[in-house]
Amino acid sequence: MGRIDVFVAPRPNPALIRAMTIVNRIVMLHGVPGFRDLLPFNRLAGLRGVANVRHIDFPAADQQRLKACCGGGQATFITPNHPEFFTDWMIDKEIVSRVSPLAASWATHGVVNGLGRPMQKFWLANNLIAQIPGNNDAAKAHSVDWALKGHGVLLHPEGAVGWHGNYVGPLLPGAVEMGLEALQRGRETNKDFKAWVAPIVWKLAFTGNVERALAKECAYIEKSLKIEGAANGSLPERVYRIYSTLLSRDEQACGLTVEEGVPYAVRQQRVLAQLGRELAATIAAEPGLDMAELLREARRWLRDGKADADEQKRVRKLTETI
Known part of the structure; x- marks a missing residue:
């Protein structure tokens, strides 16, 4: 090592x-x-x-x-x-x-x-x-x-x-x-x-109005993530659009299609469920495990190191994405 x-x-x-x-x-x-x-x-x-x-x-x-x-x-x-x-x-x-x-x-x-x-x-x-x-x-x-x-x-x-x-x-x-x-x-x-x-x-609190600075940070993130047309709207709307766009990319990677108007939380749970099924199948986990236990099983599976490098890479990627 x-x-x-x-x-x-x-x-x-x-x-x-x-x-x-x-x-x-x-x-x-x-x-x-x-x-x-x-x-x-x-x-x-x-x-x-x-x-x-x-x-x-x-x-x-x-x-x-x-x-x-x-x-x-x-x-x-x-x-x-x-x-x-x-x-x-x-x-x-x-x-x-x-x-x-x-x-x-x-x-x-x-x-x-x-x-x-x-x-x-x-x-x-x-x-x-x-x-x-x-x-x-x-x-x-x-x-x-x-x-x-x-x-x-x-x-x-x-x-x-x-x-x-x-x-x-x-x-x-x-x-x-x-x-x-x-x-x-x-x-x-x-x-x-x-x-x-x-x-x-503990939590952080702003001591003044930082809206302009936050908008600048938001624009930097949008550019870095190649999210076009996101500059319109309020800061909360822009932040939501960033997360929603990233979730859409995950949905596409999982082969999921979502109807317009489905709440973000529902979409996110569908992606997690799909990723969980893929992870469970890869490590041959017992059916019915909740996500926290499944992730612990995946970490144990990785520690054992019995699979080949490609399979380990796949499991590591799945756990990181989840």
Whole structure:
């Protein structure tokens, strides 16, 4: 296997982690006071704050409750639930810096292992755990060991991010599995040992009118996806048209035809049902499995690695599409 698929245990460097917490707070989130609102400095992401998060409203009672779950004599698995890809890790890093500064964080193996040996060393020193698809046993074992030392383990939901600002998605099952293992091991020496799965839910809010900027972003997406004629209409209409067009492409790929006026949710379920049937037939799954269990079966099937490369590629593509 290449380096990207080989788990290497993190080697946390407390001094580097503290320094990167400050860099994250200023460069990635808040920006530099005095410069972040002045032209032309506010056009520079590092001075404005790359994510441009001006304020984090983290109530003291909530912060204290989370902090009380972290520390010696207990194991804690922190599971953020939010719809973002870059800003998520920056905000999560700020949160854990306040409650468990040496917490380990799961991240995609493409980041931890895939950017060359110097960057791998850097990320391991920042206590990142590489999530390697189909090969996470070593990462889970390390996570439990680290949690038993009294440090938190943060599990990013990037594998199942959904764009739903007011809807809380399911907990990650891996957090519960690791929590149970940590509890069993902790109780071997301490009958009062506790293991926690600590969900965190946060959401982003605009502090001003950003309609013009959102329209610009929308136009960029439409152009990138080659969706023509979508610029007319309100922002919600344009966003709906983007999703509807993408769904139409999936319907065509599945050989489905849809009558005009069928609701989006119904169309989406039809596509998922068709993809599910194809996936179940390919991996010879038991009939009647719900989609979540079918996907778990597919991941187990991929881990076993008994099929040829083309068949594995097909199953991986189906699961990603679903």
